[in-house]
Amino acid sequence: MTDPPPPGHAPPHQGREARTLLARELPAAPDIDAPTVALMAPVRRVVPAISVCIAVRDRPDLLVKSIRSVLSGTFTDFEVVVVDDGSTVPAQECLAESGLLADERIRLVRRKPAGISAARNTALRVARGRYVTVLDSDDELADEGLARIQEFLTTTRARWIYTDYEEFAGGAARTIRLPSYPSARRMLWSVMTRPRLPFKHSGMSIDRELLLELGGYDEQLPIKVDVELVLRALANGIRPTHLGYPVVRFHRHSGSISRQRFAGLVVWFRLIGRYTRPRIPGLALGVKAVRAASEIGKWLVSSLGR
DSSP states (O other): OOOOOOTTOOOGGGHHHHHHHHTOOOOSOOOBSSOOBTOSSOSSOOOOSEEEEEEESSOHHHHHHHHHHHHTSSOOSEEEEEEEESOSSOHHHHHHHTTGGGSTTEEEEEEOOOOHHHHHHHHHHHOOSSEEEEOOTTEEEOTTHHHHHHHHHHHHOOSEEEEEEEEEETTEEEEEOOOOOSSHHHHHHHHHHOSSOSSOSTTOEEEHHHHHHHTSOOTTOSSOHHHHHHHHHHHTTOOOEEEEEEEEEEEOOTTOGGGOHHHHHHHHHHHHHHHSOTTSTTHHHHHHHHHHHHHHHHHHHHHTTO
């Protein structure tokens, strides 16, 4: 087996198909029903190193905590791009009440509800940083999170990184250590077969131009959009680099999208069919069986409160 090409380049043997994937264009501009807040009369133009992108709908208190975790960190060369995907009470209200809109590094866009992929693609269009750091609206960054990310990006020259994280559930906390992989192909199979995903999307930092080349997020999928994006990158020989530091504080709760086990199983089957090699008989079916067993097992564990 030959070594994978450097990040950001499709393997030569994939030819036209790989180039087609990399050339995928983002959907048309979103239907935004309010202007970008705090940028209507900008004090100064900035090109930050990192754009922290948060998509949100109806989580005002959690959103405020998430943004404050970014602002309180030791790293300062960033902007925060918040996309309000049609919240019942506009996110602008909770940010104004908390005094966050006075910070010129925070940029808020409100759009009609269209789903998580569309919201994240909107953030991608609005972002100005060289790198995009994804942060879920119910997660928080560690104090040293962005500083560790920037240092790692600078020293390794990686274009896509994923990190360890802290998980909080039932009053207990634990650090989740994620594996590293020698090749994109090895990581692809791990994503499809491991019970626990070998990456966390929240905390991922990606070269913005690379993410645009890949076409952003698939707006045809209702959930598992982070899994599809990673699988698409891996299928094109782009291997994310692992940063062994818990950048994100993940709070597990009943409203987490990640807990929609069975709703996501149908999407998993679509992705497995798309990203397995069809010339190997029965391969996709076997992977689907493994994935189904994993999802059912996780559902049983969560149902028992463990």
